[in-house]
Amino acid sequence: MKLYDGMRLMNTQEALQGSVIHHLRYTLGRDWKKASIRDLYWAVSLSVRDRLFERLFETENRYRQGGVKRVYYLSMEFLMGRALGNNLCNLELHDTFKTALEEMGVDLEEVQECTADAALGNGGLGRLAACFLDSMATLGIPGYGYGINYEFGHFRQQFCKGYQRETSDNWLKRGNPWQISRPEEACLVPFFGRIAHTRDKKGDYNPMWRDWEMVVGVPFDMPIVGYGGQTVNTLRLFSAKSSEEFDVEIFNDGDYHEAVKNKISSENISKVLYPSDYFHAGRLLRLVQEYFFVACAIRDIAQTFLRSFDNFDIFPDKVAIQLNDTHPALAIAEFMRYLVDEKALPWERAWSITERTFGYTNHTLLPEALEKWPVSLMEFVVPRHLQIIYEINRRFLEQITLQWPGDEELVRSVSLIEEGEEKQVRMSHLAMVGSHSVNGVAALHTELLKNHLLPDFYRLWPKKFNNKTNGVTPRRWLLKANPGLASLITEVIGDGWIRDLRKLKALEASAEDSEFLKRLMAVKRANKERLAARIWSDAYVRVDPDSLFDVHAKRIHEYKRQLLKALHIVHQYLMITEDDICPEVPRTFVFAGKAAPGYKVAKQIIKLINSIATVVNAHPKARRFLRVAFVPDYRVSVAEKIIPGADLSEQISTAGTEASGTGNMKFAMNGALTVGTCDGANIEIMNEVGRENIFIFGHDVAGIRALREGRDYNPWDIYENDPSVKRILDAFSGNLFCPEDPGLFSWIFEHLLYGRDTYYHLADLSSYLLIQQEVDRCFLDTRKWAGHVVKNIANTGTFSSDRTILEYARDIWGVSPAL
Structure with a gap:
């Protein structure tokens, strides 16, 4: 049996079989004829991993020989999904x-x-990071991800009587064949301690960080293969380990718990994704996590640089570091500490290197979501870094005062320190001051950053700001997730679209081809059948694949307006049961998404949707036209089943609240038509596919701002003057959807009417109900609907993450493909 072609493993069927049998026998100690399905999974995965590491070594050798500039993408999240299918x-x-x-x-x-x-x-932050890694590898860009190797990731979601219940997701409990531990490359990370205010031999101030506690960061490498296998980059994730396993002397004295206390405390750092910050201990752990991961990353990046170069002045020519939101912003202070304290560089030289190295991506339009840390907490965890941040701020504000003397309001606005009862460090300000580039993730988002969220910084540095509209990888989200559609597209226009999604444009010529449209809708029908089976197995709801599959799948949050979708369903239900008006188009309403454990309103919305589902699905008449299903535990592998089966994609956030969105792109790419507001990347989707091929409703950003700033928006006026709205809200003030728990949903009535309807559900409701009628009329004309589907798919080429990464590489990182 020939397994090698020269020095590389062969990919013939015989060679692959031999590789699987070899790993079963010699790696796992199993006879393949007696192997369990999990044994086979490991053997197949290890066979694939062998081929990945062959290409990884080749890639690294190519990078070293070329002396390439490398990109390091720092993110608290990498929502990678399942690896085997994607790698194959x-x-x-x-x-x-x-x-x-x-x-x-x-x-x-x-x-x-x-x-x-x-x-x-x-959610979207981590999934975007995963798409970016895929695109960098596919394009041959030397790009590496850095993050935390969480033992327990995002929680598993279950429903108990309609309520969300969180259980731990120990995704590593059976091991992970895709990771390689690199303990020999571990990083030492100091925490806590104090600052000794000493002076050097010249009498200059020379602060010393003393009495710290040390934690070890052990890297675990995951290979990231680009399409075609020519380039394999690395995602490096760090696990926290104690610098001392346990205190033998205490152990021998019989206090076993105290002996391992430090080990347990240290390893908690990489235990769980996003500990709740509702309590002090949770906030402390989250800050410790953020510092741990950037400290490991900075040291690792510097060591890689020093293997080839010895002059930090060329560091920005060989290294680009991108901060994925504010969570890694401490990397700026850590890099300054490394250059000034460990490498003894003068401050001005170190700052120039730092500013030219870092770029910052903002992902939010909500002021309350801009990360801040109490000065007292930061002083406790990283006292030296707080000193550095104060010095950065002092020098920065000196420049501001010189340029705009007497403008105290500007100084207050841009300062890295927010004054108040408890001083806070503004991490977004640190990220902006310490980076040469600040980018938004959709055209609207970037304009709102410049003109409304961060106008003073834009006034200071207009050339720093730029837009990089998000994208998604077509390999995961079309080629793999929707093989039926991918095969049909390839048959019609060839396979060039896999690497260059803009080539989908050629599909538009088939928008009037009856035979093609028939085959296209047959693919959609098959995907809906698979989704129907998944809904039954996971949500225990029987649905009809011939109904319109109306999908709202994303993180549960008030601004994403799952509640608006619920109001629509109640409206439909009441029309059937009270008015005897039955819709011409039966609908299956599919929800998926998790609420943050401490977000009470979001969890109540989940309960509401599940209670509506219980009532609607049991009603003898309504269930003939409406079905409601909430698919639990939304994650990448579930999204891969839901998205190809969707007819209608709900992107209904309040205008001006969604930075971009990537779910909207995935749905459109897979042939779902979008119903949405003029928010985030919805606008760019509309511009690409054409206004006639998307369903836009509601107030735009200017309209919402007018309502907010005019202070004359009164939801009571809508309630009292619109009978449909009144009937919907009255259903919540009554017990229609909670007969066994009276008053359970009265909070919705109060929230929308007495709570001033913060996200303008009622302001957009009538427009939303009207656009849904237009959706029905369009769906009844199968050929017309299919034509819209084709035009959506054909015009999503710009929403490839390949395009996004090429723009980052050209405009921010200054790197080129190294193929």
Whole structure:
């Protein structure tokens, strides 16, 4: 059996079978004829990993020989999803492996179901980071991810009597074949301690950080393969370990718990994603996590640089560091500490290097979401870094005062320190001051950053600000997630779209081809059948694949307005049950998404939707036209089932609140039509696909701002003057959806009417109900609907993360592909 072609493993069916059998026998100690499905999963994964590391070594050798500039993407989240199927897809080995395993009597699809989602993220932020890694590898850009190797990722979501219940997601409990531990490259990270105010031999102030506690950061490497397998980059995740396993003397004295206390405390750092910051201990742990990961990353990046170069003045020519939101902003202070304290660089020289190295991506338009840390907490955790931040701020404000003397309001606005009863460090300000680039993630978002959220910084540095509209990888979200549609597209226009999504534009020529439209809708029908089966298995709701699948799948938050969708369903239900008016188009309403454990309103919205589902799905008449299903535990592998089966994509955030969104792109790419507000990237989708191929409703940003600033928006006026709105809200003030728990949903009535309707649900409700009628009329005309679907798919080429990464590389990082 020939396994190698020269020095590289072969990819013939025979070689793949031999590789699997080899790992079963010699790595796992199993006879393949007696192997369990999980044994087979490991053997197949290790066989694929062998091929990844071959290419990783080749990639690194190419980078070293070329002396390339490297990009380091720092993110608290990397929502990677399942690795096996994605790696097979990008190596173009799926079909070969499938056939090879079939000859062994093994079903590859069954094997893939054994893998756990890499639970390293919460939502869009982490999924974007995963897409970016895929695109950098596909394009041949030397790009590396840095984050935390969380033992327990984002929680598993279950429903108990309609309420969200969180359980731990120990995704690593059975090991992870895709990670390689690198303990020999561990980093030492100091915490806590105090500052000794000493002076050097010249009499200059020379602060010393003393009495710190040390934690070890152990890197775990995950290979990231680009499409075609030519480039394999690395995602490096750090696990926290104690610098001392346990105190033997205390152990021998019989106090076993005290002996391992430091070990337990240290390893808690990488235990769980986003500890609740509702309590002090949670906030402390979250700050410790942020510092731990950037300290590991900065030291690791510097060591990589020093293997090839010895002059930090060329560091920005060889290294670009991108901060994915504010969570890694402490990297700026840590890099300054490293250059000034450890490498003895003068402050001005160190600051110039730092500013030219870092870029910052903002991901929020909500002022309350801009991260801040109490000065007292930061002084406790990282006292030296707080000193550095104060010095950065002092020098920065000196410049401001010189340029705009007497403008105290400007000084107050841009200061890194927010004054108040408790002083806070503004992490977004640190990120902006310490970076040469600040970018938003959609055209509207960037304009709102410049003119409304951060206008004073834009006034200072207009050239720093730029836009990089988000994108998603078509390999994961079309080629892998929707093989039926991918095959049809390739048959019609070739496979060039996989690497260059703009080539989907050629599909538009088939928008009037009856035979093509028929085949396209057959693919959608098959995807809906698979989704219907998933809804039954996970949510225990029987749904009709011939109904319109209306999907709202994203994190549960008031600004994303799952509640507005619920109001629409109640409206439909009341029309059927009270007015005897039945919709011409039956609908299946599909929800998916998690609420943050401490976000009470979001969790109440989940309970509301589940209670509406219980009533609607049980009503003998309503259930003929409406079904409601909340699919639990939304994650990447679930999204891969939901998105291809959607007819209608709900992107209904209050205008001016969603930075960009990437779910909207995935749905459109897979042939779902969008109903949405003029918010985030919805606007750019509309511009690409055409206003006639998308359903836009509601107030735009200017309209919402007028309502907010005019202070004359009164939801009571809408309630009293619109009978439909009144009936919907009265249903909540009564017990229609909570017969066994009277008054359970009266909070909605009070929240929208007495709470001033912060996210303007009622202001947009009538427009939303009207646009849904237009959706129905369009869906009834199958050919017309199919034509809209084609035009959506054909015009989503700009929303590839490949385009986004090329823009980052050109405008911010100054790097080129190294193929």
